[in-house]
Amino acid sequence: MTYQQLLVELKNNILYITINRPNKLNALNKEVLTELAHAVDSAQTDREVRAILLTGAGEKAFVAGADISEFQSYNLEEGKQLAKDGHNQVFNAIEKSNKPVIAAINGFALGGGLELAMACHIRVASDNAKLGLPEVTLGLIPGYGGTQRLAQLVGKGLAFEMIFTADMISAEKAHQIGLVNHVVPQSDLLAKAEEILEKIKQRAPLALASAVRAINAGFDPKADGYQTEIDEFGNCFDTKDFKEGTTAFLEKRKASFTGQ
Structure with missing residues (x-):
């Protein structure tokens, strides 16, 4: 598959997947999700891939959310199918990946972007990262596993508060509550993720x-x-x-x- 919305590179047995829509703050649209599904699925049977590093292009955003313009006119059944397809093809596929997946979170990780990061096995954030699930401000709730994974990671009470208020939190706060594993200066983000992956690559x-x-x-x-x-x-x-x-x-x- 030729990727239009992703930059995909295999280097030193690490598959780098970069969502490449910086002018749209790397927002998730159908094409991005389709390409992510293919890249993650292909990695499962590629013996050269020992681990996956997922990030967003540019310094402003990991993924700033879903592309609202694509589903603003959806009805009930279309909305359910949107969530179902996302769960099965992308978010659950990442969580169940037999190759460890690290999210390198640079800048905004909001809505579907935070849900994408939470589906990964490990999260490393830059110190300028802002994380949140603002869906209720759109008359929605998180639909790509956010209500479940956030509660698993930070506990029920904090999950209710973050989703109810729709507030963004800082990278440091995210680290304090267990939402991310590490916080580093933005210039060190990929290096920290690679440091962890280098250890993982040595394991069975x-x-x-x-x-x-x-x-x-x-x-x-x-x-x-x-x-x-x-x-x-x-x-x-x-x-x-x-x-x-x-x-x-x-x-x-x-x-x-x-x-x-």
């Missing part, structure tokens, strides 16, 4: 994928998180990476994982 890929499934199962009311952990733990014993990891430990050397 299949074990990382198992960890994603086990952790996510704990937040899925239809799943048994503990049983998923047991199953995934057992599955790891049937991998070459397990044999390599344990052998390397006993031989007091660095493991060389192949994702097999």
Whole structure:
């Protein structure tokens, strides 16, 4: 696929996905979502990709929200389908990615932009970032998982307050409440994300994928998180990476994982 709204580059086994609509503050439209769905899905089976770094072009915004002009005239059924497609094809796909995904949040992460960041496994924010879910000011609520993931990350009370007031919060406040993992100067944003990814790249890929499934199962009311952990733990014993990891430990050397 030739991307029109994304910049996609594989470098040192990290897939860099940059939403490239800086003149629109990287707002999410149908084309962006379609391309994101394709890029994330393709990465799942690409053995060269060990992790994904997701960010927005320019210094003003990660993603400043959804492109309201595209759905302003939608009716009830169209609105439900919009949310359903976004959940299934993009946001849930990122959360369930078997390759770790880090969001590098530069500037505004509002509405669908914050929802996109929350779907990622780890969030690093620049110190000028502003985060919020302002949907109620439009007569809406977050529709791409925001009501669920925000409560999971910061707790029910703070999620109610952020969504009810529609207020933006600073990167430092987001860090204090557990919404982002790290806050760094904007000039250090990508370097911090890369520092974390360099560590992740050294770990066993299949074990990382198992960890994603086990952790996510704990937040899925239809799943048994503990049983998923047991199953995934057992599955790891049937991998070459397990044999390599344990052998390397006993031989007091660095493991060389192949994702097999």
